[in-house]
Amino acid sequence: MKFDKTIACDYCIRYNNGLFSHLTQEEQQKLNLEKQTKKLTKGTLLYNECSRLVGFYCIQSGILKIYKTGNEGKEQIIRFAKKGDIIGYRSILSGEPACTSAKVLEDAVVCFIPKNTLFDLIKSNPSFSLALIQLICAELGEANSFITEIAQKTVRERLAETLIILKRTFGVNNEGMLNISLTREEYANIIGTATESVIRLLAEFKQEKYIEISGRKIKILNENALKKIGNIFN
Amino acid sequence: MKFDKTIACDYCIRYNNGLFSHLTQEEQQKLNLEKQTKKLTKGTLLYNECSRLVGFYCIQSGILKIYKTGNEGKEQIIRFAKKGDIIGYRSILSGEPACTSAKVLEDAVVCFIPKNTLFDLIKSNPSFSLALIQLICAELGEANSFITEIAQKTVRERLAETLIILKRTFGVNNEGMLNISLTREEYANIIGTATESVIRLLAEFKQEKYIEISGRKIKILNENALKKIGNIFN
DNA sequence: CGGTAGATTGACTATAGTCAACACGAGTGG
DNA sequence: CCACTCGTGTTGACTATAGTCAATCTACCG
Numbered sequence: 001m002k003f004d005k006t007i008a009c010d011y012c013i014r015y016n017n018g019l020f021s022h023l024t025q026e027e028q029q030k031l032n033l034e035k036q037t038k039k040l041t042k043g044t045l046l047y048n049e050c051s052r053l054v055g056f057y058c059i060q061s062g063i064l065k066i067y068k069t070g071n072e073g074k075e076q077i078i079r080f081a082k083k084g085d086i087i088g089y090r091s092i093l094s095g096e097p098a099c100t101s102a103k104v105l106e107d108a109v110v111c112f113i114p115k116n117t118l119f120d121l122i123k124s125n126p127s128f129s130l131a132l133i134q135l136i137c138a139e140l141g142e143a144n145s146f147i148t149e150i151a152q153k154t155v156r157e158r159l160a161e162t163l164i165i166l167k168r169t170f171g172v173n174n175e176g177m178l179n180i181s182l183t184r185e186e187y188a189n190i191i192g193t194a195t196e197s198v199i200r201l202l203a204e205f206k207q208e209k210y211i212e213i214s215g216r217k218i219k220i221l222n223e224n225a226l227k228k229i230g231n232i233f234n
Numbered sequence: 235m236k237f238d239k240t241i242a243c244d245y246c247i248r249y250n251n252g253l254f255s256h257l258t259q260e261e262q263q264k265l266n267l268e269k270q271t272k273k274l275t276k277g278t279l280l281y282n283e284c285s286r287l288v289g290f291y292c293i294q295s296g297i298l299k300i301y302k303t304g305n306e307g308k309e310q311i312i313r314f315a316k317k318g319d320i321i322g323y324r325s326i327l328s329g330e331p332a333c334t335s336a337k338v339l340e341d342a343v344v345c346f347i348p349k350n351t352l353f354d355l356i357k358s359n360p361s362f363s364l365a366l367i368q369l370i371c372a373e374l375g376e377a378n379s380f381i382t383e384i385a386q387k388t389v390r391e392r393l394a395e396t397l398i399i400l401k402r403t404f405g406v407n408n409e410g411m412l413n414i415s416l417t418r419e420e421y422a423n424i425i426g427t428a429t430e431s432v433i434r435l436l437a438e439f440k441q442e443k444y445i446e447i448s449g450r451k452i453k454i455l456n457e458n459a460l461k462k463i464g465n466i467f468n
Numbered sequence: 469c470g471g472t473a474g475a476t477t478g479a480c481t482a483t484a485g486t487c488a489a490c491a492c493g494a495g496t497g498g
Numbered sequence: 499c500c501a502c503t504c505g506t507g508t509t510g511a512c513t514a515t516a517g518t519c520a521a522t523c524t525a526c527c528g
Contacts, residue, residue, distance in 0.1 A: 068378060070386040071465045078378050090371045093364075099375050122364050129363040130327075130356050136370050137324045141333050143377035144302060144312050151384050151426025152304040155516065184475065192385025194517055199476060215475095215525095231305045389484065418507065428485055433508060449507095469528105476523070484515080491508070498501090 019086065019135060022127035031121075036112040040104045047088060048101035055114040056088040062108020063170070063180060066100050067189065075189045079142070080105075080169065080180070086135070092118065105180070150192055153231065158191045159201050161230035163211065167220055181216040253320070253369060256361040265355075270346040274338045281322060282335035289348040290322040296342020297404070297414060300334050301423065309423045313376070314339070314403065314414070320369070326352065339414070384426055387465065392425045393435050395464030397445065401454055415450040 023031065040046065040062065047053055049069060064081045078100055081087045091098040092115045121128050149158060163178075170179040182190075187198045202218075205211045210226055212219040220226060227233075257265065274280065274296065281287060283303060298315045312334055315321045325332040326349045355362050383392060397412075404413040416424075421432045436452075439445045444460055446453040454460060461467075 068382045070382050072386070074386055076382040076385050078381060090374060094368055094371045094375070096375075099378060119364075122367065123360040126357040126360065126363065129360065129367070130353075133356065133363070133367055133370065134328055136367065136374060137328045140324055140370060140374050140377060141328065141330075143374060143381065144333060147312060147377060147380055147384060148302045148304050148310040150381060151310050152306070152308055197516060431484060482517075
């Protein structure tokens with residue numbers, strides 16, 4: 001991991017879900033001094049379950065997967081973190097070890113913000129606290145939806161839904177390919193199924209011309225069909 | 235619904251996850267004036283998805299189920315709320331309609347606390363904010379675990395786990411029966427399965443002498459066996 | 469030029485969902 | 499008081515869905 005301080009917080013302040021836009025000039029400068037910028041290459045494990053974090057991370061670029069390890073050692077991907085997201089805050093706020101792991105999927109630049117900086121901000125800046133609370137509530141709302149979907153939808157439905165959500169979250173490149181590339185196993189670990197099931201269903205979707213596949217790159221050809229399969233109404 | 239103000243907040247202050255213990259005398263008095271106490275009988279729907287809440291609720295006694303309705307109209311129970319829990323805060327903090335419904339399972343007494351009271355506290359009392367953040371983070375942590383379990387464990391494993399969790403959460407009465415009584419369908423809606431599957435598995439557990447059943451009352455006879463089945467290690 | 473990780477396919481099996489019929493008790497209205 | 503209904507619980511039979519296992523293939527990397 002390399003550390004540098006070349007990128008000022010101003011950049012993130014504009015993007016991070018508005019979280020840091022509630023800081024005063026003074027607080028912003030303090031943050032700028034106390035944070036550490038890290039460059040992380042693909043495959044790096046930023047932290048894992050049981051890590052005792054001493055700060056949280058703010059993603060400036062790149063993609064990480066946030067996952068939990070089930071009792072058979074199987075990974076369950078809980079969510080992804082991309083530009084503007086913050087991760088690891090749950091652990092330091094509750095004072096417990098992390099309950100998830102974070103691994104880099106696409107080379108990333110993240111800022112490490114020490115625990116005390118966060119606590120100081122909460123203590124001194126109510127607007128910041130409120131924004132943070134709202135951000136956590138949003139994450140909680142998504143987790144609740146995820147529970148319902150994983151409990152009630154079939155694997156086929158969840159796969160279709162996942163493709164739609166990935167498109168919404170990461171967008172597509174100029175060839176229409178999803179801007180995130182996952183292994184079949186990672187798809188399985190989002191959906192909660194076996195790798196082989198993902199392979200078979202992707203092949204089906206391809207067969208029906210809902211998607212186009214080229215290695216790990218996927219292009220959605222018929223979004224409406226996938227929405228219908230996944231029971232997505234918006 | 236009946237309203238009264240007979241019960242002072244002091245009572246809850248001591249129990250509510252320490253949340254309200256961070257209030258000053260003055261704030262406690264203000265809260266006491268602004269809250270409304272409601273008595274809710276079994277079966278009452280406190281709010282449902284799409285409700286625009288104007289405050290949140292603090293449970294003084296009784297049990298409510300918090301659930302989401304999936305696209306086939308099937309209920310997914312996300313969690314239960316009992317003495318000391320707060321519900322409905324996510325909706326007012328994010329300014330969105332509720333994403334879950336809350337229905338009374340056992341006659342309850344709840345306090346309604348208006349939105350502005352909550353916002354005022356967040357703005358003026360950083361200790362309260364921090365405690366609130368920690369409370370939400372705890373809920374988020376549980377949601378993440380729930381996702382992993384529902385995605386990876388079999389129905390049998392989840393049922394065993396659910397029984398253990400219900401015992402931990404609600405305890406047992408003097409006959410050893412779980413202090414919560416659910417229909418078979420409600421069990422199915424926690425676990426994410428069909429009612430018939432719950433019935434068959436409960437019969438199995440009974441057969442193996444892990445539990446004793448008398449109508450909706452369940453007694454755990456062999457906790458270790460259930461823990462083993464549910465892969466619970468603590 | 470192996471070696472390794474990931475992708476694919478087929479065959480088989482287990483798990484759990486669906487459907488239909490029936491049981492049972494608590495209320496309800498004639 | 500009795501038939502009736504309704505909600506819930508139960509059971510059996512069948513089916514579909516998805517998991518497991520094993521073999522093979524492919525691409526890329528050192």
